Amino acid sequence: MSKVLLIEDDTLIQKTVHLKLKKEGFEVICCPDGKEAIEHLVSPFPDIVLTDLMLPYISGLEIVGAVKAIKEKDIPVIVFSSMGHEHVVEEAFQLGADDYITKPFSLSELTIRIKKQLKSK
Amino acid sequence: MIQKVRFFHLISPMHLYNASLLFGMVIVLLVITIYCYLWVKKRRFFSKARISDKLDDCIGAILIEDATAPEVELLIAEIKALLINPLNKQFAIDLLINTKKNLLGQAAQNIVNLYERLDLKAESIRKFNSLIWHQRAGGIYELYMMNQRDMQSPIAQHTNSPNETVRVEAQVATLGFSGFNGLAFLNDLTYSMTEWQQIKLLEQLHLTxxxxxxxxxxxxxxxxxxxxxxxxKLADSYQQLGVHKEVASCMAKESEKIRYQAIQTLGRIAGEGTRELFRMRYDAETRNNKMAMLKQIAVIGDVEDLPFLERVATQEKYEDLKIQAVRAIATCCPEREEILWDLKSSGTVAESIVQQIEFEFGK
Known part of the structure; x- marks a missing residue:
């Protein structure tokens, strides 16, 4: 069972994505902010990280940087961005993000993207 | 000193007692008010948290299980009981709208279904029918966000509302429901459209x-x-070449803003007579519009425009327009270096201007 670290401050979105991924057979760890997420970036590492770019305390970009700084495991990162924040997505890609999905998004599309990333790693 | 003594003589122990009693009562009242305020706030907070939790569970149950499952029915009944309070209703609507904004496909449809099953649509319709403008605008927004297509026609009736907020919400909703067909409201619009409103409508159209x-x-x-x-702006955004004649006729309008936009649009849908029209109208235009014309000529112009551009570069009184004319010459003319050299050596255009353009073009 692949372990997903989901970082999203909107509780309803977090819950919705969590339940969808759980239904798809993933183990999901949810964090409402970047500070808490950083605590989960220790061994055993998650298999994939999904993060919103706009987060309290620690931004999504910093999360991308922190995940990509992990030497022990190459963890794919998918970032959520809102429309009009394309420049931040570019920055995320420069930091090593593997994929992005624009809000509003379809849960099925998100699941496909997660599976694709996990398959390619 | 004498005055002070007199003042203290006026205060009797009774006065002091009364004053301290009054202050005491004020303090007690203040404490009670703060306590009540915090109590109400706390109640609202917990009430919101309860709704949020229940909605979380409900959305989850709908996603995982059948929407008609007994667990879902039970959750919906529990949420409905909490929604007796109008403040809670609004909180639930806002929560569902924010969630729907981030989702597409079946998940978004599930949110809409939940909104309908919780009878929140009735609340939005109540607001829509309200005579208070901000409530009506809010109702339109909610009904549109929750894709209530049966309300399309009543909402469309407000696209020419005297109230700006109601009007904008109704126009955005109409475009959201009907796409380009929704623009029919422009036929009867008698009120103004602000810059911001126009941007909002164009943005809405881009989504359809x-x-x-x-x-x-x-x-x-x-x-x-x-x-x-x-x-x-529509002709510009969607490159409507068929309206070149109508757009060109706007160059004779009194409003500088309209003429400016017409210049921009003509640049995008340029036809045979566009450059000639610019050349003819140039001298009669304002400084700002002259600049816009020169910028457009730089994009759509060719060697035929050189005499005109040279005239502007030599005779124009404003420096920025001279620079733009030389820039346009450099863009339109294939033998850029030669012509810039000619301009410099003839002395009709300041050397500094030519040097700046040469620098821009990387000589």
Whole structure:
């Protein structure tokens, strides 16, 4: 069972994505902010990280940087961005993000993207 | 000193007692008020948290299980019980709208279904029917966000509302429901459209698939100046080559703003006579519009425009326009270096201007 670290401050979105991924057979760890997420970036590492770019305390970009700084495991990162924040997505890609999905998004599309990333790693 | 003594003589122990009693009562009242305020706030907080939790569970249950499962029915009944309070209703609507904004496909549809099953649509309709403008605008927004297509026609009736907020919400909703066909409200619009409103409508149109703009010539010739401006922007955004004649006619309008937008649009839908029109109208234009024309000529011009551009570069009184004319010459002319050299050596254009353009073009 692949372990997903989901970082999203909107509780309803977090819950919705969590339940969808759980239904798809993933183990999901949810964090409402970047500070808490950083605590989960220790061994055993998650298999994939999904993060919103706009987060309290620690931004999504910093999360991308922190995940990509992990030497022990190459963890794919998918970032959520809102429309009009394309420049931040570019920055995320420069930091090593593997994929992005624009809000509003379809849960099925998100699941496909997660599976694709996990398959390619 | 004498005055002070007299003042203290006026205060009797009874006065002091009364004053301390009064202050004591004020303090007690203040404490009670703060306590009540915090109590109400706390109650609201917990009430919101309860709804949020229940909605979380409900959405989860709908996603995982059948929407008609007994667990879902039970959750919906529990949420409905909490929604007796109008404040809670609004909180639930806002929560569902925010969630729907982030989702597409079946998940978004599930949110809409939940909104309907919780009878929140009735609350939005109540607001829509309200005579208070901000409530009506809120109702329109909610009904549109929750994709209540049966309300499309009543909402469309407010696209020419005297209240700006109601009008904008109704126009955005109409475009959201009907796409390009929704623009029909421009035929009857008698009120103004602010810059911001026009941007909002264009943004809304970009979200829908491109449709026909059959009435565009009519809008360009509208008596409402803002409709003309918006129609010109539409012609620009969707490159409506068929309305070149109508757009060109806007160059004779009194409004500088309309003429400016017409210049921009003509640049995008340039036809055979566009450059000639610019050359003819140049001298009669304002400084700002002259600059816009020169910028457009730099994009659509060719060697035929050189005599005109040279005239502007040598005779124009404003430095920025001279620079732009030389820039346009450098862009339009294939033998850029030669012509810039000629301009420099003839002495008709300041050497510093030519040098700046040479620098820009990387000589």
């Amino acid at each position: 698939s491109v449709g026909e703009l059959r009435d565009l010539p009519q809008w360009i010739q509208s008596s409402n100046q803002d409709v003309v401006l918006f129609a010109l």
